[in-house]
Amino acid sequence: QIQIEDDRTGIDVQTLKRAFSDNLFYALGKFPEIATKNDFYMALAYTVRDRLLRRWLNSQETYLKQDVKIVCYFSAEYLIGPQLGKNLINLAIVEQVRQAVEECGLNLDDLIEQEEEPGLGNGGLGRLAACYMDSMATLNIPAIGYGIRYEFGIFDQEICEGWQVEITDKWLRYGNPWEIPRTEATVEVGLGGYTESFYDENNRYRVRWLPDRTVKGVPYDTPILGYKTNTANTLRLWKAEAPESFNFQAFNVGDYYGAVNEKTYSENITKVLYPNDEPIQGKQLRLEQQFFFVSCSLQDMIRLHLATQENLDNFGELFAAQLNDTHPSIGVAELMRLLMDVHDYEWEQAWEITQKTFAYTNHTLLPEALEKWSLGLFGSLLPRHLEIIYEINRRFLHEIRTHYPNDVSKLSNFSLIDETGEKYVRMAHLACVGSHAINGVADLHTQLLKQDVLRGFYELFPEKFTNKTNGVTPRRWIVLSNPELTELITSKIGDNWITHLEELQQLEPFADDPNFRNAWRQMKQQVKTRLARRIEKRCGITVDPNYSLFDIHVKRIHEYKRQHLNVLHIITLYNRIKKNPNIDIVPRTFIFGGKAAPSYFMAKLIIKLINSVGEVVNNDPDVRGRLKVVFIPDYNVTNSQPVYPAADLSEQISTAGKEASGTGNMKFSLNGALTIGTLDGANVEIRQQVGEENFFLFGLKAEEVSQMKSQGYNPWEFYSSNEALREVIDQISSGLFSPEESNLFKPLVDSLLYHDEYMLLADYQSYIDCQDRVSEAFRDWDNWTRMSILNTARMGIFSSDRAIREYCQDIWNVQAVPVKLED
Numbered sequence: 001q002i003q004i005e006d007d008r009t010g011i012d013v014q015t016l017k018r019a020f021s022d023n024l025f026y027a028l029g030k031f032p033e034i035a036t037k038n039d040f041y042m043a044l045a046y047t048v049r050d051r052l053l054r055r056w057l058n059s060q061e062t063y064l065k066q067d068v069k070i071v072c073y074f075s076a077e078y079l080i081g082p083q084l085g086k087n088l089i090n091l092a093i094v095e096q097v098r099q100a101v102e103e104c105g106l107n108l109d110d111l112i113e114q115e116e117e118p119g120l121g122n123g124g125l126g127r128l129a130a131c132y133m134d135s136m137a138t139l140n141i142p143a144i145g146y147g148i149r150y151e152f153g154i155f156d157q158e159i160c161e162g163w164q165v166e167i168t169d170k171w172l173r174y175g176n177p178w179e180i181p182r183t184e185a186t187v188e189v190g191l192g193g194y195t196e197s198f199y200d201e202n203n204r205y206r207v208r209w210l211p212d213r214t215v216k217g218v219p220y221d222t223p224i225l226g227y228k229t230n231t232a233n234t235l236r237l238w239k240a241e242a243p244e245s246f247n248f249q250a251f252n253v254g255d256y257y258g259a260v261n262e263k264t265y266s267e268n269i270t271k272v273l274y275p276n277d278e279p280i281q282g283k284q285l286r287l288e289q290q291f292f293f294v295s296c297s298l299q300d301m302i303r304l305h306l307a308t309q310e311n312l313d314n315f316g317e318l319f320a321a322q323l324n325d326t327h328p329s330i331g332v333a334e335l336m337r338l339l340m341d342v343h344d345y346e347w348e349q350a351w352e353i354t355q356k357t358f359a360y361t362n363h364t365l366l367p368e369a370l371e372k373w374s375l376g377l378f379g380s381l382l383p384r385h386l387e388i389i390y391e392i393n394r395r396f397l398h399e400i401r402t403h404y405p406n407d408v409s410k411l412s413n414f415s416l417i418d419e420t421g422e423k424y425v426r427m428a429h430l431a432c433v434g435s436h437a438i439n440g441v442a443d444l445h446t447q448l449l450k451q452d453v454l455r456g457f458y459e460l461f462p463e464k465f466t467n468k469t470n471g472v473t474p475r476r477w478i479v480l481s482n483p484e485l486t487e488l489i490t491s492k493i494g495d496n497w498i499t500h501l502e503e504l505q506q507l508e509p510f511a512d513d514p515n516f517r518n519a520w521r522q523m524k525q526q527v528k529t530r531l532a533r534r535i536e537k538r539c540g541i542t543v544d545p546n547y548s549l550f551d552i553h554v555k556r557i558h559e560y561k562r563q564h565l566n567v568l569h570i571i572t573l574y575n576r577i578k579k580n581p582n583i584d585i586v587p588r589t590f591i592f593g594g595k596a597a598p599s600y601f602m603a604k605l606i607i608k609l610i611n612s613v614g615e616v617v618n619n620d621p622d623v624r625g626r627l628k629v630v631f632i633p634d635y636n637v638t639n640s641q642p643v644y645p646a647a648d649l650s651e652q653i654s655t656a657g658k659e660a661s662g663t664g665n666m667k668f669s670l671n672g673a674l675t676i677g678t679l680d681g682a683n684v685e686i687r688q689q690v691g692e693e694n695f696f697l698f699g700l701k702a703e704e705v706s707q708m709k710s711q712g713y714n715p716w717e718f719y720s721s722n723e724a725l726r727e728v729i730d731q732i733s734s735g736l737f738s739p740e741e742s743n744l745f746k747p748l749v750d751s752l753l754y755h756d757e758y759m760l761l762a763d764y765q766s767y768i769d770c771q772d773r774v775s776e777a778f779r780d781w782d783n784w785t786r787m788s789i790l791n792t793a794r795m796g797i798f799s800s801d802r803a804i805r806e807y808c809q810d811i812w813n814v815q816a817v818p819v820k821l822e823d
């Protein structure tokens with residue numbers, strides 16, 4: 001048995017200090033006098049990593065030895081955020097490490113700020129995957145997160161003269177102490193080429209695929225440690241490399257580019273994350289990325305399986321593979337290929353194993369986000385998979401014919417092939433047919449999936465459909481982000497709530513305790529002040545954390561999320577002040593944050609509008625600082641952590657029926673913010689939990705939206721019949737906020753007046769009236785505090801632990817496997 005000296009595992013201050021300076025010296029080759037802040041961060045990261053390795057290796061060993069069923073989460077995106085702070089909390093060694101580095105003359109928070117976060121995702125979907133990885137480990141569920149190790153993650157955002165500017169995200173420039181390359185587990189992936197059929201020695205009809213190029217997939221493993229448990233699961237992210245990194249023959253004949261272009265070509269596959277958060281682009285490289293990581297992962301699972309099992313017959317009993325949206329759904333065809341072409345299974349058994357293995361989660365209703373690939377592109381890159389998809393479709397449509405004997409329209413509705421135009425493969429249909437379970441991410445969303453986007457599949461396979469309302473991990477979003485609130489809660493109900501969030505309910509009685517309300521208000525003041533300092537430092541804008549209502553709207557910029565409706569409210573308030581500067585208005589600090597997809601013109605214009613209105617409002621003497629508008633640049637996991645705790649009001653104002661769930665809404669409410677929102681996504685369930693009296697509701701419901709649309713919605717009517725609205729719209733189109741270019745926002749105004757896809761004008765008055773109710777409520781700060789406490793107390797079900805327990809029970813049929821920490 002390997003003897004691990006105390007230096008690697010001890011968690012007392014002295015041992016940590018010694019280990020820290022040892023790592024600085026031996027791992028970084030530095031001594032304090034010449035070390036940079038990043039060296040100190042790296043040395044600390046290695047010291048902390050040492051202390052979770054035993055758990056990690058023990059977990060892997062346990063899974064291997066015990067034939068346990070393992071969850072394999074397939075996601076093209078993981079927004080795991082900075083790891084140091086989270087690992088210190090999950091190892092429960094924050095204070096020891098804080099003291100150890102302090103005794104070395106350093107500050108732990110400064111070192112934590114040093115970490116470059118792996119921005120390997122766009123938004124909700126990627127962050128959900130990260131919260132779920134934290135919960136699976138904390139619940140001792142054996143799991144592997146499979147994904148892509150992008151060399152460049154989501155771009156860094158700078159704001160120049162109010163405009164978004166994208167900066168390449170060189171997150172690996174200083175190295176990544178949390179990952180370990182596993183070159184021994186490298187696999188090969190084919191692309192392109194053609195197929196040929198033959199009869200094998202048993203005279204069985206077989207097909208082989210002859211790709212015209214292969215790429216190596218090298219896995220990089222990151223430990224995902226659970227909270228106060230011995231379980232550490234693995235996040236396995238694949239990097240593409242050229243089989244031959246240097247072609248000597250080409251070099252010898254002087255073709256220097258030829259010598260390396262195979263290398264560059266292959267490595268391009270995992271070079272960069274696609275920064276789009278909804279609209280697809282159907283780019284070949286995107287399909288190559290999806291197929292690459294899925295094929296690597298399935299080959300890896302088959303290797304793991306055959307390490308302990310005879311054959312693949314029970315593959316679906318020992319692996320539960322979750323498809324995080326359609327991005328990895330090519331996996332259905334790839335597993336069929338591996339089972340039939342490589343492991344000699346007959347179609348029927350292969351199909352049975354495939355359906356048993358896969359389950360599919362849908363995260364969006366937006367038609368433009370449902371992935372479909374042109375047959376041309378698909379067939380040239382994946383000829384064998386297209387054949388398999390045709391056969392899946394043939395057998396499926398045969399089933400449809402028996403089910404709906406004389407209804408040919410059903411065939412085209414259900415078909416995996418969209419016969420219109422260039423003809424496409426519908427990835428959502430492949431995912432639905434190839435999976436044993438399908439789920440939406442909030443009650444309303446799953447309902448709308450059953451009624452609309454996946455209606456046919458629901459009628460055909462009602463038993464496959466369940467809802468799994470999203471959740472967030474309380475470890476990062478309360479304990480790490482809001483130590484002040486954590487302290488206050490734990491002082492009253494102990495700390496079991498951190499893994500049993502439903503226990504927050506025990507806070508309810510304290511809402512009636514004036515002393516507790518005072519303590520709560522002070523806590524909120526403290527965290528608002530912390531954010532105010534950060535805004536001062538990064539945006540150079542002074543905001544008032546004591547008397548102004550922090551009204552926060554942070555998420556990806558998208559027209560359906562209606563950041564521009566929020567701006568209409570700001571201008572409305574501004575006009576009230578301009579009309580009567582002595583008006584008694586509740587001071588507001590409007591805080592925005594979010595990235596726009598680089599090719600999304602309207603979203604980028606909305607960012608400019610927010611900053612342009614801010615420019616005018618923040619500097620207008622009549623306003624006297626009673627309104628402040630701030631756009632926090634580069635909104636990501638790191639920058640979001642001081643934001644959620646500091647909100648008084650959480651903006652969740654999407655057009656009803658458009659936001660699948662939302663998860664920011666949960667993070668805000670758990671941190672005591674009150675929500676202003678529509679009956680959309682998980683807002684519906686949040687309102688049910690916290691009580692309608694503790695939620696500011698406005699706007700059209702989903703069915704009213706579709707009704708108004710079907711009856712021919714004319715936004716102009718709202719414009720012409722509402723004076724306040726007309727004034728606001730006219731000011732925007734007149735150039736009041738863009739003196740340098742009066743027509744700058746014309747595209748935005750025209751889209752609202754002539755189309756208004758997301759019903760802003762229809763919801764304007766209801767929103768304004770609701771905001772006025774918010775201001776009135778905020779005047780009674782003691783009652784506001786009471787509502788804030790009740791919000792936190794009643795948000796227990798929105799823990800990702802609850803969501804994962806439901807997945808384990810209803811979809812994966814997986815049990816917890818305790819890991820013993822033996823030497």
Ligand SMILES: CCc1ccc([C@H](C)CC(=O)N[C@@H]2O[C@H](CO)[C@@H](O)[C@H](O)[C@H]2O)cc1
Pocket residue numbers: 122123124125126128276277278279280281325363364369371441470659660661662663681
């Ligand atoms: C192909 C481009 C692309 C990339 C990402 C996506 C994601 C599905 C978008 C996304 O992040 N959806 C969000 O998922 C969250 C987690 O379930 C939900 O809470 C959000 O409501 C949903 O917008 C669609 C299309």
